Amino acid sequence: MKIHIIAAALSLATFAAPAQAATNDFFSDLSGKWSGSGKAYLAKLGDVSANCNLSINGASGSVAMSGKCGLLLFQQPLGLNLKATNPSNVTGTYTGSKTGTAKLSGAVKGDKLVLAVAWNGPVNGDRAAQMVLKRSGANSLELTVIDKVNGKARNTSRFSFKRN
Secondary structure: OOOOOOOOOOOOOOOHHHHHHHHHHHHHOOOEEEEEEEEEEEOOOEEEEEEEEEEEEEEOOEEEEEEEEEEOOEEEEEEEEEEEEEOOEEEEEEEOOOOOOEEEEEEEEOOEEEEEEEEEEEEOOEEEEEEEEEEOOOOEEEEEEEEEEOOEEEEEEEEEEEEO
8 A cells, every 4th residue: 555645845935044044843742753645546446444553753953753654454554754955945855655755845835845756766656745744733744645647636635634
């Protein structure tokens, strides 16, 4: 089961200083244990519900997430490492896809971290997707991956998390 949890293309900010401040603010208080649920699209099964547990370690300008998502006995490991590389960019990696480690790049836009996903191999017919991590409060996050399926963009995973 491939569950693409953390997704989205980060667009570049116009002004460097505000972007760095936004990146640091976004990462600053994510540390902790998180749990959530949502759905992931699987080509042979359609939308499948799953539960997730994450551990997030963050500091100014960087964040590392690790955990598992799944249903009953099947658990898919996942991981995300992001770092602000300059005042307006974030880069990193995502693990959890059956194609291997994906490369991420993007920026913070308001309460969202929008990342371009470059899969290590074809996923839904291509190697590109978008991942969005949205802060929906101090203790809640939404993670969405948007990818093309049969030529049309759709959410291929969407999960909501609460800090434990």
